[in-house]
Amino acid sequence: RKEVEQDPGPFNVPEGATVAFNCTYSNSASQSFFWYRQDCRKEPKLLMSVYSSGNEDGRFTAQLNRASQYISLLIRDSKLSDSATYLCVVSGVNDYKLSFGAGTTVTVRA
Amino acid sequence: EADIYQTPRYLVIGTGKKITLECSQTMGHDKMYWYQQDPGMELHLIHYSYGVNSTEKGDLSSESTVSRIRTEHFPLTLESARPSHTSQYLCASSAGTGPNQPQHFGDGTRLSIL
Numbered sequence: 144r145k146e147v148e149q150d151p152g153p154f155n156v157p158e159g160a161t162v163a164f165n166c167t168y169s170n171s172a173s174q175s176f177f178w179y180r181q182d183c184r185k186e187p188k189l190l191m192s193v194y195s196s197g198n199e200d201g202r203f204t205a206q207l208n209r210a211s212q213y214i215s216l217l218i219r220d221s222k223l224s225d226s227a228t229y230l231c232v233v234s235g236v237n238d239y240k241l242s243f244g245a246g247t248t249v250t251v252r253a
Numbered sequence: 254e255a256d257i258y259q260t261p262r263y264l265v266i267g268t269g270k271k272i273t274l275e276c277s278q279t280m281g282h283d284k285m286y287w288y289q290q291d292p293g294m295e296l297h298l299i300h301y302s303y304g305v306n307s308t309e310k311g312d313l314s315s316e317s318t319v320s321r322i323r324t325e326h327f328p329l330t331l332e333s334a335r336p337s338h339t340s341q342y343l344c345a346s347s348a349g350t351g352p353n354q355p356q357h358f359g360d361g362t363r364l365s366i367l
Contacts, residue, residue, distance in 0.1 A: 175353045186343055186358040187296070230296075232355075240286075240311075241356055245295040 144169055147244035149231050154249045156221050163217040164247045166231030175234035176207055178216050180227045181246065187230055190216075221251045256280055259344050259359035267367050272331045274362045276344035285327040286356060288343040289313060296343065302327055334366045 149166040156162045168176075176193035191198065193205040193214050204217040214233075218225055228246035235242065257278040266272060278285065283304045288296040288311075298311030302321040316338070317331050327346075331338055341363050345356040 175355075177355050184292075184341075184363075186361050189355045189357070192353060192355060240298065240301065243288075243296045 145244075146170060146242040147231050147233050149244035149247045151245060152248040154247065156249070156251055158221055158223060158251055158253055160221050160251075161217065161219050162221055162249060163215060164229070164249075165213045165215045166244050166247070167211075167213045168231075168233040168242075169212070170233070170235065170242075171209075171212060173233045173235065175241075176205075176214050177232040177241075178203075178205055178214075179230040179232055179243075181230055182227050187243075190229070218249070221249075223251050223253060225249060226251045257344060257346055257357055257359040259342075259362050261362060262360060263363045263365075265365045265367065266334060268333075268335055270334050272334050272364070274329045274342055274344075274364070276327045276329070276359055277325050278327075278346045278357075278359075279325060280346065280348075280357070281324060282346035282348055282357075283324070284347045284354075284356075285321065286345040286347075287311070287317075287319060287327070287329050288345065289315065290341045290343060290361075292341075300329065334364075336366045339364060339366050 178190040179187040180190045181187040197206045202219045206215045228248045230246045231244035260275045287300040290296045297313035299315040300319040343361045344359045347354045347356045
């Protein structure tokens, strides 16, 4: 079983729509959670950290559900520039290595 | 914006050559990482370092080697390149203390072995 699993998508949504997707992780002792964004043929860039109480950054909202071992990302009022692959990233325990999901592709159309 | 630099950005080279991919960061981060990523696929950790003179193999077996003689520098070397080494190589670094430390990535090196 992979440490981090994501629905690969693609999620094709019109501009202005709301899109949400989850990822699940296998290690119940994981301490840190992140969402990264990766554009085609580019390096991953940190989108936001995910905190236990949930957090928001502009149009992006992240939630953590430790009991069910998943994290979610919601994008409101989608923009064309939100088209990318979103990587779910989870830390291990005590060693701070990160495990990356394979990514969820979002395509926002005009 | 993170200050982590990789050179070269692109390299096309013949089989059997020795290659060194450079990675430097100016943030004083203790932890540095090398990942390999094929197009459309997930990142795989191939090497990491927790500080000077510390190197460990990652989750994906790799024929490459790394060194960490200075905090800011974490080069990756392939002694004899083969076509199977064709991939994108991404270097990252993170601050050393506590959890919730994200990794910051360089622009990557696209390597093609003919």
